[in-house]
Amino acid sequence: MDLTPPGQLVVVATPIGNLGDLSPRALEALTTADVVYCEDTRRSRILYSAHGLTPRAPLQSLHEHNELERCAQVVAHVRAGKLVALVSDAGTPGISDPGERVVAAVIEAGLAVTSAPGPSAVVTALSISGLSTERFIMEGFLPRKGSERQRRLESWSHEARTVVFYESPQRLGATLDELAERWPLRRVVVARELTKLHEELVRGTLTSVASHFEGRETQGELVVVLEGLLDERVIDDEEILRALDHAFDEGASTRDAVDEVAQALGVARRHVYQLALGRTRD
């Protein structure tokens, strides 16, 4: 990427803890941009002064509450040939942070968007989790409660890819307990305070990691990385049918048998239900 041609939006990643992680190209973007949009101008000023820098132009705010209004302004600046930088409080803008809508608006206007890439907590946590990095999904922050949260967790019962999500320290304990109840032996990693002085990675089964955090006042920022469940293909229909027969022999209703088997084998409930139709005894 060349930052010299004017008329582009550059999405700039900033450190998630360690100030040394600001790349030379990110520095260049922050110091040469004609306009810098920041999630929080005070936080960005701290970043500038920590590097002994002064922005060329006044910093403008662009946060979740004004992002839509700011889109037209950003597009106008880029169209006028300005180099516009976008930063969030930490990490990569647009990743559970403002940025997605303004990037889409600039693209929609037929103008250029580029990046000064760098830290993001999701990839940082995943890369040192020790779990499979081949295929993963990022869930952002989970809905705090309600049916949407339940649907999301339910979908992980047949998720073969590694699942990554952000969580607050106040809710970590309850979330781990909830997950451990569903999948006691599924492996998980809690990555806390990445790149900072008190970086901590807690690895184990959901049961053991939940008990590690039980009754503790957890602080700082954290990412949870959850192992994907075994590929559904290794569990064949014969095995599912055997488990269904067993549940029916124990007196389970169709609904309970399907729930039980889908959860125990980590396969899609829909598929188990189809198989159960031919076996129903109630």
Ligand code: SAM
């Ligand atoms: N855009 C950011 C990124 O690319 O990582 C994420 C922004 S999101 C609002 C903030 C969340 O990211 C925190 O609540 C935490 O879950 C995670 N996070 C940020 N910095 C972290 C760190 N140093 N260690 C662990 N998690 C971190």
